[in-house]
Amino acid sequence: MKKQIQVSGDILEEMHRHALSDFPNECVGFFYGKSEGDIKTVTEYGPLENSKEGDQRRRFEVNPLDYMKAEKYALSNQLELLGIYHSHPLHPAIPSEHDLKQAVPFFSYIIASVNDTKVDKTTSWQLNEENQFEEELLKSN
Template identity: 45%
Template sequence: MNYTVLITPESKDLIQQHLELGYPNEACGFLLGEDHGESRTIQEVIAVPNVQKGDQKRRFAIAPLDYIQAERIALEKGLQLLGIYHSHPNHPALPSIHDLQQALPFFSYFIWSVQDRHATKLTSWRLNEQLQEFEEEKILVLTYSI
């Protein structure tokens, strides 16, 4: 399946700012928007704390109550919870085995490499139909706001 993720420029900028501020630790948050089947549009993002105990430079975790809150906000705004974003400080924008093990169906996983506090390459990944492998999604930045 060839999936495409559209994102508003504001949402992309907010993610970038959050991930650069979080450097050298991994930072993370939620992606909200509308799903259209083979394409989806990210319209809002929610930044949340990385609550991973231990090495936050190489791991992230999101608190269950932040997850519940994100679902509520999506519902209130008439949007869907579409995925997660997180940074890979000083590492490539590729999913790790740990990312794969924890991945959920349907969600888009944005991974943004951050090198020396500068966000460089952004990629997006989704589990395939068999829920065994990641497939890369195409990201298109809208030239207008929604």
């Protein structure tokens, strides 16, 4: 069975709004929820400031302090930190080589392909046993 991630329409819409507001730069944020087997359910998200120095049109960076805060938030709210969402301005919603180098096991990576007026496509990815990205089924209601 293909791994699956469920995101409410409201949360996905907020992620898309974030991607559009940060265009032409990449946006970034965390999302939280619960995982059960091959199914993750996103119940909350938290936008972040892209802390990448210099050109943010092709890269994002998460401040280590923001990561620690996210872990603490998840723990204190009985949630799991499920992954990171980010945008690919004027590029497909598929992971880049840079995304692969930065990826960690278990996390899901939601990527929104965005231009100056709309989000073209949104996908989700997770590392497999061979340390390669495998697409997850992204379900939204």
